[in-house]
Every structure is written in C-alpha cells, then in structure tokens.
Amino acid sequence: MESDLEPVALTPQKQDSAWKHCLVYKYGDRLQMKCLYCRKMFKGGGITRVKEHLAGKKGQGTICDQVPGDVRLLLQQCIDGTVRRQRKRRHDSSEPLAIVALPPCEGETMVIQSDVDNGFISPGSMDVNVHNEGVSGSRTKQRTYRSKKSGFENGSASNINDLVGRDMDNLIPVAISSVKNIVHPSFRDREITVHMAVGRFLFGIGADFDAVNSANFQPMIDAIASGGFGVSAPTSDDLRGWILKNCVEETTKEIDECRAMWKRTGCSVLVEELNSDEGLKVLNFLVYCPEKVVFLKSVDASEILSSADRLFEIFREVVEEIGHANVVQVITKCDDHYGAAGKQLMHEYPSLYWVPCAAHCIDKILEEFGKLDWISDTIEQARAITRFIYNRSDVLNLMRKFTSGNDILQPGFSTSATDFATLCRIAELQFNLQAMVTSPEWNECSHSKEPSGLVMNVITDEAFWKTLTLVNHLTAPLLRLLRIVCSGKKPAMGYVYAAIYRAKEAIKTHLVNRDDYIIYWRIIDQWWEQQQHVPMHAAGFFLNPKFFYNANEEMRSEISAAVLDCIERLVPDMGIQEKIVKELNSYKNAAGVFGRNLAIRARDTMLPAEWWSTYGESCLNLSRFAIRILSQTCSTSVGCRRNQIPVEQIYQSKNSIEQKRLSDLAFVQYNMRLKQLDHESGDDTLDPLSSHRRMDLLKEWVSRDPACGEENGSSDWKLLESVKRTQLVPIIDETDDLGSGFDDTEIFKVEKEVRDEGYYTSTNTLEKVFT
Numbered sequence: 001m002e003s004d005l006e007p008v009a010l011t012p013q014k015q016d017s018a019w020k021h022c023l024v025y026k027y028g029d030r031l032q033m034k035c036l037y038c039r040k041m042f043k044g045g046g047i048t049r050v051k052e053h054l055a056g057k058k059g060q061g062t063i064c065d066q067v068p069g070d071v072r073l074l075l076q077q078c079i080d081g082t083v084r085r086q087r088k089r090r091h092d093s094s095e096p097l098a099i100v101a102l103p104p105c106e107g108e109t110m111v112i113q114s115d116v117d118n119g120f121i122s123p124g125s126m127d128v129n130v131h132n133e134g135v136s137g138s139r140t141k142q143r144t145y146r147s148k149k150s151g152f153e154n155g156s157a158s159n160i161n162d163l164v165g166r167d168m169d170n171l172i173p174v175a176i177s178s179v180k181n182i183v184h185p186s187f188r189d190r191e192i193t194v195h196m197a198v199g200r201f202l203f204g205i206g207a208d209f210d211a212v213n214s215a216n217f218q219p220m221i222d223a224i225a226s227g228g229f230g231v232s233a234p235t236s237d238d239l240r241g242w243i244l245k246n247c248v249e250e251t252t253k254e255i256d257e258c259r260a261m262w263k264r265t266g267c268s269v270l271v272e273e274l275n276s277d278e279g280l281k282v283l284n285f286l287v288y289c290p291e292k293v294v295f296l297k298s299v300d301a302s303e304i305l306s307s308a309d310r311l312f313e314i315f316r317e318v319v320e321e322i323g324h325a326n327v328v329q330v331i332t333k334c335d336d337h338y339g340a341a342g343k344q345l346m347h348e349y350p351s352l353y354w355v356p357c358a359a360h361c362i363d364k365i366l367e368e369f370g371k372l373d374w375i376s377d378t379i380e381q382a383r384a385i386t387r388f389i390y391n392r393s394d395v396l397n398l399m400r401k402f403t404s405g406n407d408i409l410q411p412g413f414s415t416s417a418t419d420f421a422t423l424c425r426i427a428e429l430q431f432n433l434q435a436m437v438t439s440p441e442w443n444e445c446s447h448s449k450e451p452s453g454l455v456m457n458v459i460t461d462e463a464f465w466k467t468l469t470l471v472n473h474l475t476a477p478l479l480r481l482l483r484i485v486c487s488g489k490k491p492a493m494g495y496v497y498a499a500i501y502r503a504k505e506a507i508k509t510h511l512v513n514r515d516d517y518i519i520y521w522r523i524i525d526q527w528w529e530q531q532q533h534v535p536m537h538a539a540g541f542f543l544n545p546k547f548f549y550n551a552n553e554e555m556r557s558e559i560s561a562a563v564l565d566c567i568e569r570l571v572p573d574m575g576i577q578e579k580i581v582k583e584l585n586s587y588k589n590a591a592g593v594f595g596r597n598l599a600i601r602a603r604d605t606m607l608p609a610e611w612w613s614t615y616g617e618s619c620l621n622l623s624r625f626a627i628r629i630l631s632q633t634c635s636t637s638v639g640c641r642r643n644q645i646p647v648e649q650i651y652q653s654k655n656s657i658e659q660k661r662l663s664d665l666a667f668v669q670y671n672m673r674l675k676q677l678d679h680e681s682g683d684d685t686l687d688p689l690s691s692h693r694r695m696d697l698l699k700e701w702v703s704r705d706p707a708c709g710e711e712n713g714s715s716d717w718k719l720l721e722s723v724k725r726t727q728l729v730p731i732i733d734e735t736d737d738l739g740s741g742f743d744d745t746e747i748f749k750v751e752k753e754v755r756d757e758g759y760y761t762s763t764n765t766l767e768k769v770f771t
Contacts (some may be wrong), residue, residue, distance in 0.1 A: 005032065006598065007606070011614065017078050018051035020261075020291070021071060023613065036264070037066040039617070051075050071260045107634055172427045176768045194221070215676040238640040240661065241515040247668045254294070254671070259289045259323075263610070265631035266328035267319060272636050273301070273333060276648045281305055284647065284670070285318050288633045290491050290609065293418050293677075295670035296321070298663070302649045308340035319352070328628060329353040331636050334530050351572050356530045358485045359413060359498060359635035361480060364527045366416040368536050369475060370522070378467050379419050382426055383701050384455040388447075390702045393719040395447055400435040403429050405725030409688040411697045413637060414483055418697045420475040427472050433459050447714070474520060477503035480734050485635040488677050490735065494608040497541035497559075500528060505748045532748075536629055538562035543626040545603040545611055549590065551742040556588075558748070566629060576621050584621035604739065 005025035005290070022042075023034045032040045032258050033050050040062065042050055049061060055075040056063045064072075143600055198221075200351060202211055224231065261267075270293070272284040283301040287294050296318065304310045319327050330345060331339040334356035342354025361711055369375055386409060389395050399408070410421040426433070437459045447453050458464050481499040485492045504521060511517040531537060539545050540557040550555070563584070587594055593599055599615040606614065609630040616623025647670075650662040688698055695702070 015311060018047050018049050018054060018075060021054055022050050035064055038064045051079060055079055068260045068263060074257060088404055096203055121424055160354040191431050233706060244665060248664045251671045258289060258291060258294060261289045262326040264516055265289055266628040267326055268632045269327055269330040270636040271332040280651060282647050282650045287322060288638055290631045293638050293674050298647045306335055308337050311337060311341035312344040316348060327352045328632050329355045331355045331357050351570055355534050356533055357636045359482060359637040361527045361530055362482045363414045363416055366420055366478060366525050368523045370416055370419055375471055380472055381464060382423055383456055385458060386701045387703060388455050391704050391714055392447055392714045397721045398441055399436060400723045403432045407688050409698055411688055414485060417482055420479055422701060423468060424472050424476055427468050474507055477506045484734050486637050488638050491631050491734055492634045493536060493540035494544035494630045495735050495738060496634050498547050501742060501747055502738055505744060508617050535562035535565040539566040539629050543630055544608040544737045550739055555742050571625060579621040580625050583622035586619050599626045
C-alpha cells in the first residue's frame with residue numbers, strides 16, 4: 001500500500017510543532033502520517049496522536065523509542081501548555097467581565113459598561129453596539145443605550161482621570177458604532193496620526209527607513225493598540241535589562257530546537273569575515289540547515305587571522321559546540337590562511353569538509369568580466385542613463401510612469417553583481433524606456449533639450465541594445481548561479497554543479513566559435529577551479545534525481561568518484577559505507593520504488609532531499625547519506641540581503657560586563673534579521689534609494705552628475721510621485737530549467753593551457769587541502 005501513498009506538502013497553516021517531525025501522505029481521500037524517527041504510520045487520530053506518540057504519553061498508543069530527547073521534551077511541554085491554556089479558558093469563562101470601549105481618538109468618548117450600570121453615564125444620547133463574545137457562548141448581544149448630555153460626554157477632566165485611574169486589566173474592548181452630536185474622525189485620519197507619530201520617532205533616533213520593513217514592526221503596533229489607553233513605554237533600563245534577557249532566552253531556545261534537525265540532516269558552519277574602518281576584523285559564525293540559518297557567535301579575529309593554528313583552534317571550538325558528528329562542512333573565504341586552517345580541521349575531524357565559498361568565486365568571475373573593455377564601456381553607457389534619470393525628480397517620475405512603477409536599478413550581492421543585474425533589468429524594460437523617450441511627455445520635458453539630456457539618445461541606439469543583449473547572454477546564467485548559491489529557500493548543494501554547467505553551455509551557445517567562448521571559459525575556470533576540488537558539488541548532482549536521470553553514462557561515470565569520496569569521508573562506519581555502495585545500484589537502475597510513476601514524476605517537482613525522504617526507504621542507508629549532502633548550502637552568504645549587525649561595537653567596549661551585554665544584543669539582533677529573511681519578498685520591491693546599504697552598491701549608478709543643479713528644483717524629492725508597482729517580468733524558480741541534457745563533456749574539462757599560463761591564484765592551496 002505504501003507505494004500508492006502520495007506525499008502532501010505542508011501549508012503555512014500547519015503551525016503545530018509536531019508537523020516538523022512527521023511526513024504526510026494522501027491515500028485516497030484520507031491523510032496519513034509517518035513518524036520521521038521510527039517510521040510508524042498513523043492512519044487516523046490527526047497530528048495530536050503523532051504528538052503524543054513522540055512525547056511519550058502513556059496510554060495514548062505506542063511510544064516512539066527513537067525520537068531525540070530534546071524533541072520529546074519540546075513536545076511534552078507543548079502538550080502540557082495546551083492543557084494549562086484549556087483549564088485557564090474554562091476558569092476565565094466563569095468570571096464576570098467588565099466591558100470598556102477602545103481608547104478614544106480626539107473628539108470621541110470612552111464608554112465603560114459598569115459606568116452605565118452604576119449611573120455614572122446616563123442613558124439617552126449614545127448608541128453603542130456591544131459585541132460580547134466568549135462571555136455567553138457564541139451568541140452576540142447587541143444593546144442600545146440612549147443617554148442625555150452628561151459631564152462625561154463633554155469630556156470632563158475629572159471623569160477622564162477617574163477612568164484612567166481604574167484597573168484596566170479586566171476591561172473588554174467594545175465597538176462604538178455611532179455617537180450622536182459627535183463628529184468621528186475617519187479611520188484614515190487615525191492612521192495618518194499613527195504614521196506621523198511613528199515617523200517622528202524614527203526620524204528622531206536616526207533610524208534607517210528600512211526599519212519599518214522589520215517582521216517585528218507591525219506586531220509591535222498591534223501590541224501597543226491592544227494594550228489600550230495609558231500603557232507606558234519601556235524604559236532604557238527595561239530594554240537593556242529584563243527585555244533583553246527574555247529575548248536572549250527566546251533566541252537560545254529557538255537555536256536549541258534546531259539541534260534535532262542538525263542531527264538528522266547535518267549542518268554547515270558559515271564563517272563570515274567583517275572588516276571595520278578602524279582595522280578591527282571580526283568573524284561571525286552561523287549554522288545553516290534547511291529549516292533555518294542561525295547566528296551562533298562572533299569572535300575578534302584581528303590578531304588571529306595571520307595564524308592558521310589559532311584560526312584552527314577557533315574552528316575546532318565552534319565545531320565542538322555544535323557537535324562534530326552534526327557538521328558536514330565548514331565554509332569560509334578561499335584565502336591561504338583559511339585553507340591552511342581548513343586542512344588542519346579536516347585532519348582533526350575526518351568526517352567533515354572545509355569548503356571555499358562559492359558566492360565569492362562567482363563574484364570574482366563577474367568582476368573579471370566587468371574589466372573587459374567592451375563590457376566596461378557598456379556598463380558606463382548604462383550608468384550615464386541611470387545617473388541622468390535618478391538625479392532629476394520629474395524625469396524619474398516619467399520613467400516610473402512608463403515602467404509601471406518598476407525601477408531600472410537592481411541591487412545585488414556585490415558591486416559586480418549589481419552592475420550586471422542592473423544591465424539585465426534595463427534590457428527587460430527596453431521597450432518601456434524607448435516608449436518614454438519617444439513620447440510627447442519627454443519631448444515637452446525641459447531636460448530633453450539640455451545638452452546633458454543627450455545621454456538619453458543611447459536608448460534609441462540599436463547598437464547599444466545589441467551589445468547589452470550579448471552581455472546579458474554571458475552573465476545572466478552566472479547571476480542565476482549566484483542567486484542559487486545564496487538562496488535561503490532551497491539548499492544549493494543539489495543544484496550548483498548543474499548551474500555552472502548551464503552557465504558555460506550558454507556562453508558556448510551564443511558565441512559558437514571556440515576562440516571566442518574560450519576567453520570567458522578561462523575566466524570562469526580561473527576562479528571555479530577552487531570548487532572543482534569539492535566532491536560534494538558533484539555528489540549533489542549525482543544524488544539529485546532531476547539531473548542524474550538526464551545525464552549520459554559518460555558524465556555519470558566521471559562524477560561517480562566524487563560520490564565515493566563523500567561516502568568515505570562523511571560516513572565513518574565502514575559497514576554502512578559498504579551498504580551504501582550496494583544500494584547505489586538500485587538508484588542507478590531506477591529499480592523498485594525509484595522506478596514507480598509517482599517517484600518519476602516527483603523528480604522534477606520535489607526538492608531532492610524530500611524526494612529521498614519519501615521514496616528512499618528501500619535504500620535507507622543511501623537515503624540518509626543523500627539527505628545529508630542535499631541539505632547543505634554552498635556559500636557563507638545565504639540570504640545575502642541581510643543587513644550587517646555592527647558587531648564591532650562589542651569589542652570596542654572596555655568593560656567586561658557591558659561587552660557581554662553587547663554580545664548578547666548582537667546575538668538577538670542577528671538572529672532576528674535572519675528570521676526576517678523568510679518574510680522578505682526581495683529588494684526589487686523596495687525603492688533602491690531608500691537604504692544606505694543599497695546606496696553603497698549603487699553609488700556608481702546614481703551619483704550626482706555635474707549638469708544636475710538644484711537651482712531649477714530638478715532634484716526636489718518632494719516632487720516625486722507615488723506609482724503603484726506592477727510586476728512586468730514574471731518571477732520564476734531559478735532551478736526550473738536546469739535539468740534537461742548534459743551531453744557536452746568539454747564543459748567540465750579544465751583547460752590545460754589555462755593551468756600552464758598560471759591563471760589559478762588559489763588552486764595550490766585547494767590541492768594541498770584536498771590531497
């Protein structure tokens with residue numbers, strides 16, 4: 001029967017903690033669940049039965065004997081908390097509750113039900129709809145009170161003070177539908193008042209405009225509103241005291257909950273290096289697993305980076321803190337001192353890899369492309385256009401009108417990535433820009449007649465667009481590769497090998513002549529050679545069914561050695577190694593469950609690790625090994641849009657107590673920013689000029705040109721119009737079209753002449769590590 005089960009993806013509505021520890025299948029019109037640990041199948045009883053099974057509640061069916069202890073404890077606490085909440089609700093429902101109106105805006109009144117009953121407010125002039133839910137079941141009682149004019153209606157100060165002085169804890173809000181002879185401000189007026197108050201606060205403390213994009217901002221507004229009239233703000237002592245302490249405890253608990261996932265899927269240690277203007281060097285240590293990325297800690301490395309031995313000691317300390325059996329790889333930059341420390345680490349722990357960051361390798365490739373004269377000239381032509389548009393408010397308004405609110409600037413991972421991403425965006429909006437400069441509005445615009453406006457003539461130059469199109473053909477696949485390795489939504493390990501293949505294939509397709517495309521291949525090979533020594537990339541390709549079954553026999557045989565390398569290193573038990581090698585034949589031949597129609601269709605629709613978890617039970621050892629590899633990233637820059645936390649302030653403090661407090665603050669801040677990445681929709685939904693970080697990346701594209709003066713008001717930001725943005729280019733999955741055909745064996749052969757000409761700057765370091 002299990003072969004007829006169809007996997008079901010979890011929806012965001014599945015909030016119960018137990019959903020993370022089971023697989024859900026559809027059998028006919030019924031849902032069935034399987035425990036991730038003991039593989040017991042539940043044909044009924046819902047998620048509550050699975051939770052009780054994992055929590056070890058006796059008398060509620062069988063108890064899982066393989067669930068990790070921390071998972072069992074978590075679910076026990078969840079069940080106990082649910083019971084307490086149910087008891088509290090039953091207790092509360094038996095007590096009478098007073099009813100109070102929401103705090104009034106200017107010109108409104110506040111009504112307290114007990115005051116009406118006690119004669120404090122005389123019935124006669126007010127119509128009040130009381131929605132009393134939870135007090136008497138699901139019924140809604142509506143009562144109408146009419147009161148004559150009273151001192152309260154007139155806003156008597158004594159009455160107001162009397163209200164404020166009361167105990168507000170037992171008061172329930174009610175809605176006032178209408179009050180005679182009183183003019184109610186509209187909802188929009190109230191909203192403007194709130195927004196102005198928020199603006200004054202943020203401007204006063206010098207906060208970045210992006211502060212309002214925080215996932216915690218709206219919940220804060222809601223919490224303040226629900227607190228009602230008279231709620232006091234926290235003091236600075238509260239913030240640096242009990243509030244910070246509670247946030248540290250919450251964050252620590254969230255990280256502890258991730259440890260069960262680290263054990264099941266393995267994890268990657270990401271080492272991020274930050275350099276301050278004062279010469280301080282800080283290493284941030286993050287832990288990646290498919291469920292989330294968490295910040296572990298930071299270290300002042302100013303006097304450490306020069307010593308590979310001391311760097312190795314820090315790496316070892318972090319690996320031990322996480323649990324060396326859980327760590328699959330440690331990812332850093334590819335500098336020599338990191339390579340030397342990585343070699344020591346691999347010697348100390350034979351079951352993990354040190355890996356250079358793929359995102360930085362790709363960024364170096366793009367940087368080298370940008371240095372080619374013809375590409376550099378094209379970038380400069382495009383920059384002249386954007387500098388002209390983005391320094392003149394009326395021209396910027398016109399451009400956004402013709403592009404349906406879309407900007408032609410596209411911030412990226414780095415300066416080089418930003419250059420080529422912006423060229424791609426300009427090409428996407430080619431016809432919109434051409435319609436703008438040929439429109440009557442442009443001809444009537446005073447800037448079109450200025451000498452500086454001549455730069456806009458490039459938009460109608462076909463030679464410019466032809467060159468721009470060629471640049472995009474060469475670099476767009478590399479930008480896609482960069483987005484894949486930086487993605488926080490899909491583990492990149494199963495896709496990176498196929499993506500670099502497609503990037504080189506695209507260059508060869510568009511240039512055709514070997515003498516032409518080999519120039520760009522050499523640049524790619526110069527930097528990607530670092531990654532050729534990482535067997536997990538090839539193993540990820542091999543174990544991803546989307547690609548493996550589309551590759552020819554020659555390519556499969558070339559990368560099979562990488563799979564064996566990973567088995568020998570990542571699986572310490574030799575008995576399990578032999579079982580995995582035997583089970584590989586079933587996968588290669590698509591035998592058994594691997595050959596069923598469900599499994600075949602799911603190759604293109606499921607994440608590779610999910611596919612193995614669903615269809616790999618007949619080869620359990622191989623399945624666990626595959627999930628461990630396919631659950632990893634390839635870059636230290638996962639979710640690279642995150643704002644950097646000023647962790648250097650920790651080490652500038654000379655007081656040990658304050659330094660610890662600042663360290664805990666950075667711990668909370670960094671993890672909150674990482675959590676927010678799940679809620680962000682992307683930089684292209686934001687004004688590219690609205691953030692200091694984006695401005696740093698875009699400064700060459702928006703810097704003020706000498707011809708733009710303020711005397712005619714051309715740069716007045718107050719003249720900018722708000723235009724609703726319409727998505728013109730569909731959002732696609734970057735991995736969708738990677739999977740068909742891998743027949744060009746030349747692509748992964750490193751050019752011998754490139755080695756002879758000494759292109760590789762860091763290859764020797766990599767060879768020393770991996771040999």
